[in-house]
Amino acid sequence: MSYLQKLRETTPLIHNLTNEVVMNFTANGLYAIGAAPVMSKALDEVSDMATITNGVLLNIGTLTSSDVEAMFLAGKAANKKGIPVVLDPVAAGATSYRLETCHKLLEELDITAIRGNAGEIAALIGDEQWASRGVDARGNGDVVSLAQKAAATFRTLIVLTGETDVIASEDETVVCRNGTPLLGSVTGTGCLFSSVLTAFLTLEGPAIEKATEAIRTYTVASEMAAEHPQVKGPGTLHPYFLDALYAITPEDVEKRLVR
Secondary structure (H helix, E strand, O other), rough: OHHHHHHHOOEEEEEEEEEOOOHHHHOOOOHHOOEEEEEOOOOOHHHHHHHHEEEEEOOOOOOOHHHHHHHHHHHHHHHHHHHOOOEEEEOOOOOHHHHHHHHHHHOOOOOOEHHHHHHHHHHHHOOOEEEEEOEEEEOOOOOHHHHHHHHHHHOEEEEEOOOOOOEEEOOOEEEEEEOOHHHHOOOOOOHHHHHHHHHHOOOOOHHHHHHHHHHHHHHHHHHHHHOOOOOHHHHEEEHHHHHHHHOOOOOHHHHOOOO
């Protein structure tokens, strides 16, 4: 049985401490693929909420001091329960506040995976070949070596997304090349993928296998949506992408894989 099928059987509940821009899209995307969302950042309940879910996403997109406190509380509760914690270091290189927050989270929490673009991953390890403009990456370095270096530095799974997607652990690397450029024109697609990745990581099995199937499923769904005759650009891709996440099968993924 594929991890996608297992996810739809278990419908993991994901606690999203995510940014204000993408909450609705993230919730709908998780439902579409077969998981379930909860959004809570209230300091009075965030620890309790983490303990009743199956995985926790920490997304620093619209960071506030209260959010940072909530992320530490939820992350520690998740670590105590032994469920996955995924860090999405949105625009980590844009300000020292974001970068310092990410480093503190990585130091004090057991982070199961980091999901970001090349600029964000590079900022975390101080690689100057890449730069960020807001949430976008700028540069043309070697994404495979970048992901491998980050995996070795933080001793955790790195899921680097972009034109080429790279999944790297300390001793294994997978490269994926499916997807549509239109995905980068719809805000929140990277953030939603971080939540989808968290859902896959709640399942039993090797983390790198689960992450690989998550990115393949997500990018193939984006191709299916982009090919719909009604899709003319980012605005029409949005609803058809949710439909594709809902309808995609393991056979669709296998048939379309770029090898």
